[in-house]
Amino acid sequence: MAGRRISGWTAFLLVLPAFAFFAIFYLGPALTGAYLSVHEWNGISADMEFVGLDNFARLFNTERFWSALAINWIVALASIALQIPIALGLALALSRRTRATSAYRSAIFLPQVLSIAAVAIMWVLIYDPYSGLLNKLITVVAGWFGMGPVFMAWLGETNTALASALVATTWYSVGLTTILLLAGLGGIPPEYDDAARLETSSQVQRLRYVTLPMLREVMLIIFVLVISGSFGHLVGFFLLLTGGGPAGRTELLGIYMYQSGMRGYQFGYASAISVVLVVIVLSVVIVPVLRIARQRLEY
Amino acid sequence: MTTSLTPTTRSRSFVRHALLLSLAVMSLGPILWIVSISLKTQREFAADPFGLPARLDLNAYVQVLTDERMLRFIWNSVVVTSVAISLVLALSVLAGYALARIPFRGANLLLVLFILSDAIPLFVVIIPLYVFLNQLGLLNGVWGLVLAYAASKMGLAVFIMRGFFRSIPSEMEDAAAIDGAGTFRLIWSVLLPIALPGAIVVALFTFVSLWNEYFLAAVLLPSQELFTLPAGLASVFMSRYSTNWPLLAAGLVISILPTVLLFVFAQRRIVEGWTVTVK
Numbered sequence: 001m002a003g004r005r006i007s008g009w010t011a012f013l014l015v016l017p018a019f020a021f022f023a024i025f026y027l028g029p030a031l032t033g034a035y036l037s038v039h040e041w042n043g044i045s046a047d048m049e050f051v052g053l054d055n056f057a058r059l060f061n062t063e064r065f066w067s068a069l070a071i072n073w074i075v076a077l078a079s080i081a082l083q084i085p086i087a088l089g090l091a092l093a094l095s096r097r098t099r100a101t102s103a104y105r106s107a108i109f110l111p112q113v114l115s116i117a118a119v120a121i122m123w124v125l126i127y128d129p130y131s132g133l134l135n136k137l138i139t140v141v142a143g144w145f146g147m148g149p150v151f152m153a154w155l156g157e158t159n160t161a162l163a164s165a166l167v168a169t170t171w172y173s174v175g176l177t178t179i180l181l182l183a184g185l186g187g188i189p190p191e192y193d194d195a196a197r198l199e200t201s202s203q204v205q206r207l208r209y210v211t212l213p214m215l216r217e218v219m220l221i222i223f224v225l226v227i228s229g230s231f232g233h234l235v236g237f238f239l240l241l242t243g244g245g246p247a248g249r250t251e252l253l254g255i256y257m258y259q260s261g262m263r264g265y266q267f268g269y270a271s272a273i274s275v276v277l278v279v280i281v282l283s284v285v286i287v288p289v290l291r292i293a294r295q296r297l298e299y
Numbered sequence: 300m301t302t303s304l305t306p307t308t309r310s311r312s313f314v315r316h317a318l319l320l321s322l323a324v325m326s327l328g329p330i331l332w333i334v335s336i337s338l339k340t341q342r343e344f345a346a347d348p349f350g351l352p353a354r355l356d357l358n359a360y361v362q363v364l365t366d367e368r369m370l371r372f373i374w375n376s377v378v379v380t381s382v383a384i385s386l387v388l389a390l391s392v393l394a395g396y397a398l399a400r401i402p403f404r405g406a407n408l409l410l411v412l413f414i415l416s417d418a419i420p421l422f423v424v425i426i427p428l429y430v431f432l433n434q435l436g437l438l439n440g441v442w443g444l445v446l447a448y449a450a451s452k453m454g455l456a457v458f459i460m461r462g463f464f465r466s467i468p469s470e471m472e473d474a475a476a477i478d479g480a481g482t483f484r485l486i487w488s489v490l491l492p493i494a495l496p497g498a499i500v501v502a503l504f505t506f507v508s509l510w511n512e513y514f515l516a517a518v519l520l521p522s523q524e525l526f527t528l529p530a531g532l533a534s535v536f537m538s539r540y541s542t543n544w545p546l547l548a549a550g551l552v553i554s555i556l557p558t559v560l561l562f563v564f565a566q567r568r569i570v571e572g573w574t575v576t577v578k
Binding site: 018021022024025029030032089090093100104108109114116120121123124136171175180183231235236258267271274288290293297 | 325326327349394396398402403405409410411413414415416419422423424428429434453454461462482514518533548551555558
């Protein structure tokens with residue numbers, strides 16, 4: 001064993017700087033958030049008023065909070081429902097490495113290396129009523145049937161905004177989901193598939209009884225990533241894409257938090273939303289994280 | 300496997316390629332459209348936003364790259380990401396080594412916390428984070444953002460480096476230890492060269508994700524003077540260039556160019572960083 005001459009203290013000192021980052025930038029804000037959530041504070045004045053659970057009571061009695069929470073879960077679940085079938089189909093089609101599949105892989109992974117800001121701006125341009133790509137394509141097709149040009153404000157109409165935003169997020173995220181599923185498929189020993197081929201010639205049966213059960217672990221991680229992403233990094237994306245509008249139809253919980261804090265100067269109230277967000281994300285990720293950690297500790 | 304080209308398999312493979320091709324077009328189409336806009340003059344764009352540009356007009360790029368504000372955004376991005384990456388690399392190598400090789404009490408808990416920190420986006424605490432960093436006096440310049448960036452990537456980086464050190468046989472360290480090398484010399488001169496592939500994976504995925512980060516930058520940077528490229532582009536998009544699409548498109552293309560180029564040349568390693576938690 002290599003580490004025999006190195007003491008536990010040295011190990012501790014080696015880990016300490018990296019751990020300090022975690023402690024300061026995760027635990028620090030979490031504790032600050034918990035503290036602020038039971039206070040009322042405008043962010044400027046020196047005194048803070050202790051208000052107990054008032055912020056939470058107000059939050060749970062506000063319709064805007066429940067609406068944002070519902071929209072957030074719709075986004076999370078719809079993202080899963082949209083991404084998994086597309087990504088699974090892609091991963092199965094691309095699992096063998098040939099020159100053609102490598103090219104397809106690159107094309108489908110590429111959006112994942114773009115910045116969320118660039119992608120959001122790009123989709124605002126695509127959905128633009130007058131010069132946007134989407135309306136132009138629809139206008140061309142409509143022309144074949146003798147119909148006039150289309151000037152639809154996809155992100156501005158209450159009944160299309162959320163669906164349009166979901167198309168944009170799927171375009172951006174499906175590459176990563178595909179990559180993860182491909183990695184999962186790579187982890188399936190070929191003998192399993194060969195054995196299954198002897199048993200049944202039906203591709204559907206093989207998919208159902210061999211491939212999908214072996215992908216369960218990866219699926220779990222995808223669920224976690226998509227859900228925590230919907231409460232996390234999609235906030236910046238939606239903020240640029242729609243700003244939460246129209247009429248709050250695309251307002252995620254994080255947008256409501258951001259508006260209450262940075263725009264409304266209600267730091268106590270915004271921190272209460274932050275506490276709710278932390279509880280949601282923690283309860284989604286904790287089990288899979290412990291599972292990954294346990295696996296890694298075994299070897 | 301058998302590749303007998305019966306009519307059914309041949310038509311099935313045709314359908315498969317047609318589907319894949321249309322998905323690839325959907326994936327790349329929007330990006331190519333933006334590139335085509337960036338190569339047009341504003342008048343040409345107003346006349347026809349969709350056709351290919353009549354000739355390559357690089358005026359929009361010249362304008363963006365001579366815009367003092369844009370240059371400042373680019374410079375800020377370079378500074379912020381390179382300092383954060385250096386911090387992540389240096390500290391994750393040390394911690395990854397200790398967690399991989401030295402048995403000590405609390406190591407398991409630390410590993411769980413590092414993985415946990417990767418699974419929780421910092422966005423969910425953006426308001427308290429802002430208040431907290433403000434109290435520490437870190438929001439007068441770029442330091443608050445740089446340190447938050449380093450923290451947000453530290454967990455996964457430690458996890459990857461630990462995995463890499465575990466995959467290296469320990470004989471070389473034993474030999475160096477017998478030679479009497481100290482712990483730090485052991486790490487820097489013996490282990491680091493071997494762990495270099497791991498460090499490259501860490502550097503690449505950290506770069507891609509931090510170069511692209513938008514929301515933390517927009518909230519934690521005190522003034523537009525200090526904005527990074529994504530934050531700057533977004534704020535400019537909200538105001539000035541939004542009426543001049545070729546200019547905006549050129550800015551977008553310039554902002555995505557570094558990560559796209561990196562992706563073209565180092566796709567396998569970048570993908571490795573993304574998939575490390577599922578392998």
